[in-house]
Amino acid sequence: MTARHDTYHHGDLRAALLSAGEEVLEELGVAGFSLRHVARRVGVSHSAPAHHFGDAQGLLAALATDGFRRFLAAMRVRQRDSGDDPKDLLLASGLGYLDFALAAPALFRLMFGDDRIKHPPPELLEAADAAFRHLAGDIERIRGVSPFEDLEVMADVMAAWSLAHGFAELLISGRMKPVQAMDRPAREAFFRSILGRLIA
Amino acid sequence: MTARHDTYHHGDLRAALLSAGEEVLEELGVAGFSLRHVARRVGVSHSAPAHHFGDAQGLLAALATDGFRRFLAAMRVRQRDSGDDPKDLLLASGLGYLDFALAAPALFRLMFGDDRIKHPPPELLEAADAAFRHLAGDIERIRGVSPFEDLEVMADVMAAWSLAHGFAELLISGRMKPVQAMDRPAREAFFRSILGRLIA
DNA sequence: GCGTTTATCTTGACGGCGTCAAGATGTCCA
DNA sequence: TGGACATCTTGACGCCGTCAAGATAAACGC
Numbered sequence: 114m115t116a117r118h119d120t121y122h123h124g125d126l127r128a129a130l131l132s133a134g135e136e137v138l139e140e141l142g143v144a145g146f147s148l149r150h151v152a153r154r155v156g157v158s159h160s161a162p163a164h165h166f167g168d169a170q171g172l173l174a175a176l177a178t179d180g181f182r183r184f185l186a187a188m189r190v191r192q193r194d195s196g197d198d199p200k201d202l203l204l205a206s207g208l209g210y211l212d213f214a215l216a217a218p219a220l221f222r223l224m225f226g227d228d229r230i231k232h233p234p235p236e237l238l239e240a241a242d243a244a245f246r247h248l249a250g251d252i253e254r255i256r257g258v259s260p261f262e263d264l265e266v267m268a269d270v271m272a273a274w275s276l277a278h279g280f281a282e283l284l285i286s287g288r289m290k291p292v293q294a295m296d297r298p299a300r301e302a303f304f305r306s307i308l309g310r311l312i313a
Numbered sequence: 314m315t316a317r318h319d320t321y322h323h324g325d326l327r328a329a330l331l332s333a334g335e336e337v338l339e340e341l342g343v344a345g346f347s348l349r350h351v352a353r354r355v356g357v358s359h360s361a362p363a364h365h366f367g368d369a370q371g372l373l374a375a376l377a378t379d380g381f382r383r384f385l386a387a388m389r390v391r392q393r394d395s396g397d398d399p400k401d402l403l404l405a406s407g408l409g410y411l412d413f414a415l416a417a418p419a420l421f422r423l424m425f426g427d428d429r430i431k432h433p434p435p436e437l438l439e440a441a442d443a444a445f446r447h448l449a450g451d452i453e454r455i456r457g458v459s460p461f462e463d464l465e466v467m468a469d470v471m472a473a474w475s476l477a478h479g480f481a482e483l484l485i486s487g488r489m490k491p492v493q494a495m496d497r498p499a500r501e502a503f504f505r506s507i508l509g510r511l512i513a
Numbered sequence: 514g515c516g517t518t519t520a521t522c523t524t525g526a527c528g529g530c531g532t533c534a535a536g537a538t539g540t541c542c543a
Numbered sequence: 544t545g546g547a548c549a550t551c552t553t554g555a556c557g558c559c560g561t562c563a564a565g566a567t568a569a570a571c572g573c
Contacts, residue, residue: 123551142428144344147530158552160532165550169531219428226486228342228419241488267491272476272507274489279479280471286426288441289474291467307472311510320568323522347559358523360561365521369560 127165129155134176138219143227146219148172173223174230174237180220181240185247187213199254200312206251207277207308208301214281221285225278248274255312272311280304327365329355334376338419343427346419348372373423374430374437380420381440385447387413399454400512406451407477407508408501414481421485425478448474455512472511480504 123129133154138146148169149159166172188209195205214221223229224241233241249260252270260267283289292300323329333354338346348369349359366372388409395405414421423429424441433441449460452470460467483489492500 126550144427144429148532149530159530160553161551163532222426222428225482225488226422227344228422229344245488268503268506269510271480271483271489271492271503272510275479275483275507276472276476277479278483279475279477279481281479282425282482283471283475283478288425288445289471292471303468303471306468307475310469310472313513326521348561349559359559360524361522363561 123155123157123161126155126157126161130162130165130172131175131179134172135217135220138176138223139217142219143223143229146173146229170230170232174234176220177224177230178234178237178240180217180224181237181244184210184213184221184224185240185244187216188244188247199251200309203251203255203273203312204305204308206248207273207304210277211281211284211301211304214285218285221281225282245274269311273308276308276311280307323355323357323361326355326357326361329357330362330365330372331375331379334372335417335420338376338423339417342419343423343429346373346429370430370432374434376420377424377430378434378437378440380417380424381437381444384410384413384421384424385440385444387416388444388447399451400509403451403455403473403512404505404508406448407473407504410477411481411484411501411504414485418485421481425482445474469511473508476508476511480507 130151134146134151137151137154141147141150146169148162151172152159152162155161162172166175188206191205191209191212192202195201230237249267249270252266252273253259256263256266256269258266260270280289284292287293292303295303330351334346334351337351337354341347341350346369348362351372352359352362355361362372366375388406391405391409391412392402395401430437449467449470452466452473453459456463456466456469458466460470480489484492487493492503495503
C-alpha cells in the first residue's frame, strides 16, 4: 500500500499522478499540460495514466475537483482567523478566494471553465457547487434571507461572486497593472475596500 | 489585391486566416484550436500561416488584438444607444462587455490571459489598455476625478471592471446556473441591478 | 520587354502529443 | 497452487507545431 517506485507496480500511482499533474499544470500552464509529461515525471510509461483516469480530461477533471475542495478550504481558513461579524466573514471568504487563485493560478483557470474539460464529471460539479453554496451562505448571514428564496439576495450573491472572481482573474491575467504593483497587504486592503462597496 | 483561391498565391491569405481562425476558435475552443486546422479550412498548406504570423502564438495574438478592438467597439455601441447620464454610460459599457463575452466566449477567454499567448506583442497590450482606459473614462465621468490621480477612484474602476469581468466569465463558464436560465432581457436587468450596486 | 530579386506558398521531415490494442508483470483469492 | 484480475509497458496510429528546402508568382530595375 505504500509507494514503491522501483517495482513494476508503482503502489500509489493515482496519487502520484495527481501530485505531479498539479506541478506540471502550474509550471507549464494549462496549455502546456500533457499526460506524457506527467507520466515521465512520475517515472512511468506514457500510457499508465490511462488506467487510472481514462484520458487526459479525466486527470484534469480530477485535479479540478480536488482544486474546488481546497478552494473551499482556503475560504474557510480565512474565516477561521476573522471576526464573527457576517460582513467580516464575507470579506474573509473573498480573501480566501484570492489566496487560492494567486497560489494556484493555472489550477484556478482550469477549474473555471477552461475548455479542456468538455464533460465535467458529477463530483466536479458537486465540488464547484459546494463552493458556491458557501458564498451563498455568507450572503444569507448578512441579509438574513436565503438567496434561493429571494432574487434580490441572489443578486447580492452573484455580485459578490462576480466581483471576487473578476478581481482574481484580472490579477492572474496580468491585466490589472495598478494592483499588480502593490505588495500583499496593500493589495488585500484594496480588495477589501472594493468588496466592501457591495455590502455598504 | 482581391482574394483568389484557385491560384498559387492566395491573394489575401492573412485576412482569410484571421477570419477562419476565429471560426475555428469558437467552434473548437481555445484548447481545440490548431494552425493546421485553420490552414485546411482556408484551403492552403499546413505551413502557409507561418509566413504571415510566425507561429501559432502569432495568429492567436493577432486574433486577440483584433478582439480587444471589437471589444471596445461593443461597449461604444451600447453607449451610443444609451442615455447621456454618466451612470447610464457606465451601465451601457457593462452591457457591451457582456455582449462581447457572450458572442465570442472563446475569443474573450483568449484575450484575458489564456496561457497560449506567452509573450503578448505591444499592439495587443495597447489594444487591451485602450479598453481599460475606456472604463476608466466612464468612472471619471461619474466621479469627476481621474482614476490615475486618486486611488479611491481607481478602486471604483477596478470594482466595476472586476464585477463585469467576473460576471461574464462565470456566465461563460457555465458556473452561474441561476442566471444562465434567464432569457436575455431578464439577464440584462439582473446585470444592471448588480452593477448598479457599485454606483449607488 | 527581360532577367533577377523578393514575397508567397508547398513539400517533406522531425519530435511530441493523445489514444488504442496487445502484451507483460505482479497480486489476490479460491 | 493456479487462474482471474488489476496494473503497467510497448508499439502503433494520426494529429500537432515547427523547421528547412524547394516551387511559384509577383515586383522591380534596367
